[in-house]
Amino acid sequence: MIQTLAFYVFAAVTVVSAFMVIAARNPVHSVLYLILAFFNSAALFLLMGAEFIAMILVIVYVGAVAVLFLFVVMMLDINIAELRQGFLKYLPIGAAVGTALFAELLLVLGVWTTSPIANEMLRAKAPDLARMSNTQALGQLIYTDYLFLFQAAGMVLLVAMIGAIVLTLRTRPGVRRQRIADQIGRRREEAVVLVKAGVGEGVSS
Amino acid sequence: MTLMEFFTTHWLGQLIVIVAQCLAITVPLLVAVAYMTYVDRKVWAAIQLRRGPNVVGPFGLLQPFADGLKLVLKETIVPSGANKVLFVLAPMITFATALIAWAVVPFDDGWVLADVNVGILYLFAISSLGVYGIIIAGWASNSKYAFLGALRSAAQMVSYEVSIGFVLVTVLLCAGSLNLSDIVKAQAGGFWNWYWLPLLPMFVVFFISALAETNRTPFDLPMSEAELVAGFHTEYSAMAFGLFFLGEYANMILLSGMGAVLFLGGWYSPLPFAPFTWVPGLVWFALKIAVLLFVFSWTKGTVPRYRYDQLMRLGWKIFLPFSLLWLVLTAAAIQFLG
Numbered sequence: 001m002i003q004t005l006a007f008y009v010f011a012a013v014t015v016v017s018a019f020m021v022i023a024a025r026n027p028v029h030s031v032l033y034l035i036l037a038f039f040n041s042a043a044l045f046l047l048m049g050a051e052f053i054a055m056i057l058v059i060v061y062v063g064a065v066a067v068l069f070l071f072v073v074m075m076l077d078i079n080i081a082e083l084r085q086g087f088l089k090y091l092p093i094g095a096a097v098g099t100a101l102f103a104e105l106l107l108v109l110g111v112w113t114t115s116p117i118a119n120e121m122l123r124a125k126a127p128d129l130a131r132m133s134n135t136q137a138l139g140q141l142i143y144t145d146y147l148f149l150f151q152a153a154g155m156v157l158l159v160a161m162i163g164a165i166v167l168t169l170r171t172r173p174g175v176r177r178q179r180i181a182d183q184i185g186r187r188r189e190e191a192v193v194l195v196k197a198g199v200g201e202g203v204s205s
Numbered sequence: 206m207t208l209m210e211f212f213t214t215h216w217l218g219q220l221i222v223i224v225a226q227c228l229a230i231t232v233p234l235l236v237a238v239a240y241m242t243y244v245d246r247k248v249w250a251a252i253q254l255r256r257g258p259n260v261v262g263p264f265g266l267l268q269p270f271a272d273g274l275k276l277v278l279k280e281t282i283v284p285s286g287a288n289k290v291l292f293v294l295a296p297m298i299t300f301a302t303a304l305i306a307w308a309v310v311p312f313d314d315g316w317v318l319a320d321v322n323v324g325i326l327y328l329f330a331i332s333s334l335g336v337y338g339i340i341i342a343g344w345a346s347n348s349k350y351a352f353l354g355a356l357r358s359a360a361q362m363v364s365y366e367v368s369i370g371f372v373l374v375t376v377l378l379c380a381g382s383l384n385l386s387d388i389v390k391a392q393a394g395g396f397w398n399w400y401w402l403p404l405l406p407m408f409v410v411f412f413i414s415a416l417a418e419t420n421r422t423p424f425d426l427p428m429s430e431a432e433l434v435a436g437f438h439t440e441y442s443a444m445a446f447g448l449f450f451l452g453e454y455a456n457m458i459l460l461s462g463m464g465a466v467l468f469l470g471g472w473y474s475p476l477p478f479a480p481f482t483w484v485p486g487l488v489w490f491a492l493k494i495a496v497l498l499f500v501f502s503w504t505k506g507t508v509p510r511y512r513y514d515q516l517m518r519l520g521w522k523i524f525l526p527f528s529l530l531w532l533v534l535t536a537a538a539i540q541f542l543g
Contacts, residue, residue, distance in 0.1 A: 028291075028344060059333060062334065063334065070337075071360075074344045134322070
């Protein structure tokens with residue numbers, strides 16, 4: 001009973017906060033609602049017994065991705081009137097993108113429920129929990145059964161990373177850089193001169 | 206229904222047991238946090254040849270409570286330009302995240318509130334949440350010093366989390382489990398069996414990253430007094446400030462606890478024979494945490510503050526490649542030797 005209750009609480013909070021992400025006036029509040037939504041989805045995963053995915057969701061999305069979002073959004077000079085200005089102008093495009101995504105989701109769901117391959121996978125026996133933990137089962141799938149697909153996904157990410165670096169890296173002339181080796185390599189004799197100053201004489205350079 | 210059955214089967218009884226267990230962890234923890242502030246000041250004073258707090262109570266032992274009382278009685282001021290809800294929420298997040306992580310820490314064999322299979326991931330997830338309290342505090346204060354402090358802190362904590370992540374992966378490769386109790390059991394035996402010895406470089410990386418995660422000297426740039434007044438909590442007063450302060454110390458104790466579990470063999474005694482094994486595991490665990498906390502205070506008294514670019518360089522250009530290399534080496538050693 002408590003599990004069902006917990007499910008409905010988490011699900012309701014997820015849906016409401018996901019709605020507030022697009023409805024909140026302040027972008028920082030939007031990101032905070034997004035974090036709340038991530039959190040509650042992690043809780044939903046926990047209720048399903050997928051503790052590894054739940055923790056990874058919190059570590060990756062809440063702990064890293066959303067921090068960077070918040071970082072960027074906080075630096076914005078927020079002008080709500082200006083944000084609202086283009087609302088009607090962009091509404092058709094936004095609606096089109098939304099419809100396309102929704103249609104794709106429906107398509108995926110439809111294929112998943114009707115396709116014989118998917119049905120076969122659904123009927124395949126899940127590994128026995130007593131013999132193999134959730135984490136082990138995932139590791140088995142990713143690193144043993146689908147190793148090459150996993151590596152391919154890694155390569156795609158690497159290409160994206162290199163692309164981002166190439167796009168943003170610029171070499172400006174005349175920039176003075178710190179050479180750490182030089183800084184550490186400096187010796188006391190090169191840097192400090194000890195002078196014994198007599199009273200009333202001072203130090204002459 | 207007997208009383209025993211009520212506590213083990215009825216939902217109300219189970220609830221009472223869980224709440225009692227939570228209190229049994231948090232109340233001693235809060236006392237430890239209060240006394241950590243005292244010990245910190247004493248150690249720091251001893252390093253500077255001062256006496257430290259010695260007026261309130263014998264040896265100044267009541268000083269933390271006097272400070273706490275002072276903070277409670279002060280007025281909470283919310284700046285007029287601040288975002289009020291978030292301004293109040295931020296210290297609560299910092300404090301709560303520092304406390305809830307203790308749910309999975311094993312104090313002794315079987316003495317753990319939630320013996321979850323992914324305990325180490327839970328710890329990592331919760332410790333990565335601490336940054337939110339700081340970012341939100343800095344943004345909601347609507348003050349440039351607080352904001353700069355929050356930005357520094359966020360960048361710093363995200364950077365050092367990466368190397369802590371690699372350290373955790375190395376440890377769990379050696380232990381073969383994500384469960385904290387199993388990780389401690391994998392180190393059974395004397396101090397030469399604990400992971401600090403085979404993973405000594407990772408232990409050093411872990412400790413330095415822990416200093417950076419808790420915003421302690423030499424990485425206390427988020428609240429460097431000389432530049433940013435008090436960093437992200439510039440605008441906070443009274444108990445809101447107190448919650449940040451307590452949260453910071455609770456985080457230090459938490460990371461010391463993580464260090465004790467991952468590298469110093471948790472509840473095991475350093476010499477695996479009598480009379481050392483007569484001492485309860487809880488005492489050994491507390492002693493190990495105390496040793497690590499002393500090193501925290503010691504560092505604070507000895508080391509000057511890093512410059513911001515040096516901090517980032519250390520995190521990304523030294524610790525990240527180094528811990529990655531050690532991870533690969535450890536994995537290879539386990540694969541081919543063990």
